[in-house]
Amino acid sequence: MEIQVQLKALAEKIHQLKNKIGTEESTKHAFVLPFINILGYDTFNPTEVVPEFTADIGLKKGEKVDYAIFENNEPILIIECKNWRENLSIHNSQLLRYFHVTKTRFALLTNGIQYQFFTDLDEKNKMDEKPFLEFDITNVKENVINEIAKFHKSNFDVNNIVNNASSLKYTKEIKKLIQEEITSPTNDFIRLFASKVYSGRLTEKVVEEFKELVQKGFNQLISEKVNDRLNAALNKEAEKQLDDKIEVQEEDNKIITTEEELEGYRIVVAILRRIIPIQRIVYRDTQSYFGILLDDNNRKPLCRLHLNGNKKYIGLFDKKKNETRQALSSIDDIYQFEKELLETVGFYEVENQV
Numbered sequence: 219m220e221i222q223v224q225l226k227a228l229a230e231k232i233h234q235l236k237n238k239i240g241t242e243e244s245t246k247h248a249f250v251l252p253f254i255n256i257l258g259y260d261t262f263n264p265t266e267v268v269p270e271f272t273a274d275i276g277l278k279k280g281e282k283v284d285y286a287i288f289e290n291n292e293p294i295l296i297i298e299c300k301n302w303r304e305n306l307s308i309h310n311s312q313l314l315r316y317f318h319v320t321k322t323r324f325a326l327l328t329n330g331i332q333y334q335f336f337t338d339l340d341e342k343n344k345m346d347e348k349p350f351l352e353f354d355i356t357n358v359k360e361n362v363i364n365e366i367a368k369f370h371k372s373n374f375d376v377n378n379i380v381n382n383a384s385s386l387k388y389t390k391e392i393k394k395l396i397q398e399e400i401t402s403p404t405n406d407f408i409r410l411f412a413s414k415v416y417s418g419r420l421t422e423k424v425v426e427e428f429k430e431l432v433q434k435g436f437n438q439l440i441s442e443k444v445n446d447r448l449n450a451a452l453n454k455e456a457e458k459q460l461d462d463k464i465e466v467q468e469e470d471n472k473i474i475t476t477e478e479e480l481e482g483y484r485i486v487v488a489i490l491r492r493i494i495p496i497q498r499i500v501y502r503d504t505q506s507y508f509g510i511l512l513d514d515n516n517r518k519p520l521c522r523l524h525l526n527g528n529k530k531y532i533g534l535f536d537k538k539k540n541e542t543r544q545a546l547s548s549i550d551d552i553y554q555f556e557k558e559l560l561e562t563v564g565f566y567e568v569e570n571q572v
Contacts, residue, residue, distance in 0.1 A: 221370065222363050224256045229356045232302075232331060242301045246284065249330025250299050253355070258371030259287055271296065283316045293322045294374065300329040317345035323376055324369075331355055335369075337383050350387035400436045408432050472505055478549055479508040482523045482532075485552045486510050489559050490520070507533065518566050521559060525549075534558045537565050 228249070235248055251261045261267045271286035271293065285297040298313045300306065306327050317325045317336070325336045325345055334349035353362045365386065368379050399407045405425055412420055412428040483501045490499055500514040508525065512518040522533035522541065531543040532552055544555065 221256060221367050222360075225355065225358055225363065225366070228252050228256065229358070232356055236302055236331070239302060242299060245302045245330045246299050249302065249355075250285075250297070250328060253328075253330075253333075254285065254287070254297070257287075257366075257369050265291075268293075281316065283313075283320075286320070286322070289371075289374065293320050294376070295324045295326060295369070296320055296322050297326045297328065300327075302330045304329050306332050306334055314345045314347075318343065323380060335383075337380055339380075339384055339387060346387070348387065348391075350383040350390075352390070400433065400440075403429055403432050411435075473503050475503045475508070476525065478525050479503065479523055482508065482525065482549050482552055483510060485549065486521060486559060489553070489556050490563060493560065494563060512563065512566050520562055521555075535562050535565075 231252070232249055239245055239248055254261050254267060259267050266288055268286045268288060269284065270282045271284075272282055283296045284299040286293040287295040287297070296313075296316055298316065306329055313325050313327050313336070317338075323337055327334045327336070327349075331354060333351075333353055333355060335351040336345045336349050338344055338346060339350065340346050351362070351365050353359075353366075358366070365382070367373060368375070368382070408425050408428050409420055411432050412425065416424065416428070418424065479501075487496050487499050494512075498513050499520065500511050502509045502511060502514075502516075506524075508523040510520045510522070512520055517539075519535050519539065519541075521535065524531040524533060524543065525546075530546040530549075532546055532555060533541040533543050534555060535541055546552065
């Protein structure tokens, strides 16, 4: 997904630059405008991205929101920006006022790192107090990236986003409540479970005893779920490695080293053993060719024998390791290329001395 790559690049940029950014304006230019670009909007087109958009409130004139994104001459998203060091929670009311006097259904409050998207689920034309989508751009989860992508110019659909916003908002709130109950369960929460497993009267003492049990039960359940996921992932990786190993073995089984190839190898050894130890001359057979290497190093090919086709060749290498094929009428023709083979060894020996 291209947007995922772009968001990751922006996150890396933020890590590198944020300590050098000292003002709200710098935050806008370094962090927020690139994000708007990622959403597919042209920040240099004043009919698409309007800076300092006027949002007059009653008798109070000259009120401006930092950016407004337009589609068909109507604002579809207003954006209020703060310095990246600022806490966003104290600025909701300002954006709420701007939202009320514009025709947009969406508002974004951001400091370039934290992003909060709002709409009007609770009361039409009045911005909700809580965002339906909230994230830290330096640590964006995959499911959140999918939600961000819905605001991309190519995907933007008001009804689709609003309908999904309700689910996002209440799911987030439910997750928050569950987390709070797991960390510090309320009496109502404890009684909900205790009443299912305890037949006696739920006195305060019993409820207090069940508090630890409920916490322990949830923590164990979460640990088991995590372990199950890890084990499943490990088993999947083990199966993949086994499949890869089998595949490699099957590939190896397709390679048949012929007596003619071994004879060619022995001829090359006979030529080169005069200047290098025979232990340094190693062959590796492949489906395409029979390779002979110096020091068993793929980066030091001495020659390649192509003997499996109707026509037979020896592949010789120059200084730049470019292969040139020469025809062989018989395996003994390899002796004709003694000079070239010795020169190839010389290339690598010079490399080692440099």
